Amino acid sequence: MERGALAEKFELAKCIQCKKCTRNCPSAKHGGIVPNEVVLGVREGRYEGNPWTCLMCHRCSMVCPKGIEVAGLVMVLRNNEAESGNIPERFGRVYGNFRKTGDTMSIAGAVDEERRALGLMELCRDQSIPGKLDKMSRKAMQ
Ligand code: SF4
Ligand code: SF4
Numbered sequence: 087m088e089r090g091a092l093a094e095k096f097e098l099a100k101c102i103q104c105k106k107c108t109r110n111c112p113s114a115k116h117g118g119i120v121p122n123e124v125v126l127g128v129r130e131g132r133y134e135g136n137p138w139t140c141l142m143c144h145r146c147s148m149v150c151p152k153g154i155e156v157a158g159l160v161m162v163l164r165n166n167e168a169e170s171g172n173i174p175e176r177f178g179r180v181y182g183n184f185r186k187t188g189d190t191m192s193i194a195g196a197v198d199e200e201r202r203a204l205g206l207m208e209l210c211r212d213q214s215i216p217g218k219l220d221k222m223s224r225k226a227m228q
Contacts, residue, residue, distance in 0.1 A: 090131065096159045098129040100152040107146035107156050113139050121146040121156045128159065137163040138174050 107121040108114045118139035127133030146156035
């Protein structure tokens with residue numbers, strides 16, 4: 087979606103730059119996304135930031151005194167990036183792993199050892215499942 091249309095859709099003109107979204111953003115606290123700057127940047131047509139550092143916790147939207155759906159805006163920015171093929175490698179890895187195994191987390195060998203030491207059951211390693219999932223996800227993407 088084009089930036090001007092985005093500003094209109096999310097009513098960014100209502101933003102008063104109070105920075106409440108940023109003060110409540112866990113990502114901004116650690117040098118990540120700065121939601122009030124995203125809003126301002128999109129509104130002024132100069133946003134060049136990185137929407138992938140957002141945790142999608144929606145706190146920004148919940149605290150905004152003007153009712154701006156900041157997290158929804160960030161989601162659209164991400165979708166735009168993804169459509170242009172700009173997906174960070176780590177997300178691509180998670181998605182690839184999910185397609186193969188149905189699991190979003192890679193289970194390293196060290197986890198198996200820790201589980202054995204703790205007396206926990208062996209994790210399922212059914213090799214027929216990844217193939218099925220991969221076929222299903224390819225079908226879903228057609
Ligand atoms: S909380 Fe709302 S009004 Fe305040 S800076 Fe963020 S988007 Fe703008
Ligand atoms: S949804 Fe993203 S931008 Fe909003 S508060 Fe959470 S991490 Fe920050």
